[in-house]
Amino acid sequence: MPRLRILTWNISGLDISDASPPGETIATKLERLAFGMLDHDADILCLQEFPVPSDSRMPAHQKTFESLSKLFRELGWEFVNSAPSHCGWSCILVKQPWLERLELASTAGPAVFATFKVPRDDASGFGSSDDNAASSPPTITVASCHLAPFKTGTSQRSAQFQALAQAIKASQSTRSATNSIVIAGDFNARENENEHFAHDGYVDAFSAYCLLNPKERSQLQFTWDSTKNKYHADGFGFTCRFDRIVTKRAKVTSLKMIGNSPCVEADSSFYLSDHFGLVAEVQL
Numbered sequence: 001m002p003r004l005r006i007l008t009w010n011i012s013g014l015d016i017s018d019a020s021p022p023g024e025t026i027a028t029k030l031e032r033l034a035f036g037m038l039d040h041d042a043d044i045l046c047l048q049e050f051p052v053p054s055d056s057r058m059p060a061h062q063k064t065f066e067s068l069s070k071l072f073r074e075l076g077w078e079f080v081n082s083a084p085s086h087c088g089w090s091c092i093l094v095k096q097p098w099l100e101r102l103e104l105a106s107t108a109g110p111a112v113f114a115t116f117k118v119p120r121d122d123a124s125g126f127g128s129s130d131d132n133a134a135s136s137p138p139t140i141t142v143a144s145c146h147l148a149p150f151k152t153g154t155s156q157r158s159a160q161f162q163a164l165a166q167a168i169k170a171s172q173s174t175r176s177a178t179n180s181i182v183i184a185g186d187f188n189a190r191e192n193e194n195e196h197f198a199h200d201g202y203v204d205a206f207s208a209y210c211l212l213n214p215k216e217r218s219q220l221q222f223t224w225d226s227t228k229n230k231y232h233a234d235g236f237g238f239t240c241r242f243d244r245i246v247t248k249r250a251k252v253t254s255l256k257m258i259g260n261s262p263c264v265e266a267d268s269s270f271y272l273s274d275h276f277g278l279v280a281e282v283q284l
Helices: 026-038 059-075 131-135 151-171 191-197 205-212 214-220
Strands: 004-010 044-050 078-084 089-094 102-108 111-117 139-146 179-186 243-248 251-258 277-283
Touching: 004 026, 004 139, 004 179, 004 243, 026 059, 044 059, 044 139, 044 179, 059 078, 078 102, 089 111, 089 139, 102 151, 111 151, 111 179, 139 151, 151 179, 151 191, 179 277, 205 214, 205 243, 205 251, 214 251, 243 251, 243 277
Parallel strands: 004 044, 139 179
Antiparallel strands: 004 277, 044 089, 078 089, 078 111, 102 111, 111 139, 179 243, 251 277
């Protein structure tokens, strides 16, 4: 069965670590990130805090965006769509063969989503070939989101997620029952908000995966750890699971964290982003 591998990461694309070595720039950092993503062989990238030139708030990032988009294209990923958030843009980039399966791309608040046709079993072993599926071909929608920040943003995050879920549902009105969904990104959520993102059929991938793989929980628990990652020199140390993946009619069969080790060629305090990323393999 072919797999779908999704990588999500808040790349902090508008700045560099305060612990960066001499000569490090946003451009060199983003190049490190892009080449690092190659190692994980992801079909779809869900990135947050991406520098997008159409944003009037950051015209200086025009060349950065152009060079970064060119680099990703050379590495095999095409820029599909983006949506503005409170900091940078949420983006989706896609590799073949999933790019040719793209049906639609749209936005909902600080999130972008794209829907893809799922190959049938008789063609590639992925998806369903039963009679019902023949009248309603299986699809998967993948979203990249960057929800509102701060402890005080709980209700806003919940509203943004609900708006995204409704937008996806509306876009699939004729076949919503057969559409698998994966929403990934920087939720900026605290643990007491879990219920806001795990209802109406949505499942928290971390909780479901660690239930079956309890020994991996400690390795996947925190996607933010400023006790060891001194990306912001004036920040205080704490841990949180800001970055998440939730699914509907899809199952995460593999989950790992990336970016949670310092760059090997630099000192032990230099990380490429203030967030750590996640890579998931999805079974429909």
